[in-house]
Amino acid sequence: MTVLHQIDPIALDLGPLQVHWYGIMYLLGFGLAWWLGRRRVRAGRLPGVNEQAYGDLLFYSMLGVVLGGRFGYVLFYSFGEFLRDPLMLLRIWEGGMSFHGGLLGVMAAALWWARKYRLHFFDVMDFVAPLVPPGLGFGRLGNYIGGELWGKFTDGGWGVIFPRAPEFAGWSQTQLQAQFASGALERFARHPSQLYQAALEGLAMFVILWWYSRKPRPRYAVSGLFALLYGSFRFLVEFVRMPDPQLGYLAFGWLTMGQVLSLPLIALGLFWLGLSRRAPTLMPAPITASKG
Template structure:
């Protein structure tokens, strides 16, 4: 059934204070990362690190996600607009976060923390990889609630009509509702691409990585699986997702910035996979009960 998107991006309004669902999704992402990370720490998946040490790692990675994600979006997607309106940099509740920027931010934070702890960076990367997909899934749900990052037109029965799309500029909610009730908007139904990504990058990647990482794996292997899965999933979804209006297609009438940015991610995954052959395998060392 074709669905008319009518979700309010504001979760709670207390006078002038507004709590947006996009921000709530970030809180849920960090909460999931904290909970799942503690389980892996207790199982000894990062030997020599206790829950307090993991708390430090998570804090640095949170900074990396927010700062890297925002800076990445500005640099990769809309630099000229933010130069014209610099205060918009602070409006993260309106979206405008780049996964690739956030990934770079997390890698830098993890590298810095690893160096301070005297740990191999890729042991930390392998530890973190299964914790990231829930955050990706929550983030994409936030995109969907915001009515952004919609896909191309579709005749599929699960298509969604996004009032934020350009074809509805100037339409009032009443006009939209009346046209939808009359079945006059079915031709404008679009792929709910944020939900596709929430399913693939969030749910599917989490299940695969969590199950795969339950047994000791050679160094680099889990990070490789993460990068290859994300790179391929995102590259494919971009075919049904409308590119950012300020960029459009970069080449061939189908290549998007998202696909261009996936190429180094996939290359990184292949590099890690190659390095994993013959690499040592880190053995779990569960924490003692009194160390929790």
């Protein structure tokens, strides 16, 4: 069934203050990470760390997501625009965040926090990895609500008409609704790739990683599985997702920047899983001494 996208990206309009659904999705992701992380702390999954110390980790990770995500977007996707207009780096409200940049930001925050509390970096990353997918899923739902990052045309019968797509430039909402009702827009139906990513990067990754990490696993294993899953899912979905217009396809008429950035994650995931076969296993323990 083809759907006409008509969701208002503004959840609450208070005149000078507008609350966007995308921002709410970020809050939901961080809120769920806080709740799930506290459960893992109470279960002793990061021995010697209390809830206050975990709160610090979450705060630094939030900064890493926002700053790393923005810097990564500028570096990977809009570096030419940045050279022409350096201030665009600060205009976060205009959109433009990169998962790969956000991941590097979180890793930097986790490294600093791990050294502060004298923990092994990958013990921290293994602890954090299962908490990330819900935020990814909510973020992709935010992309869908905002009608951005849509997919390629599809005749599969489940496509979505996105009014922000270039083929509808200059069209009014009344025109769109009338043409949609007549069936004239069926050929413009696109893959809702944002929902595919929400299902794979959000729901599927969370279920797999949460189940896998319920038992003690060797160091590197959970981080490796996270990297392998995300890299693989992202690489596959890029085949039905439109490339970033400022970059287009990088090679072969199909290779996108998202796929290029996902290949190192797949390689690292396999490498870390290989390392885990000879690594020690961190056993859960009740909190007996606070490090926060």
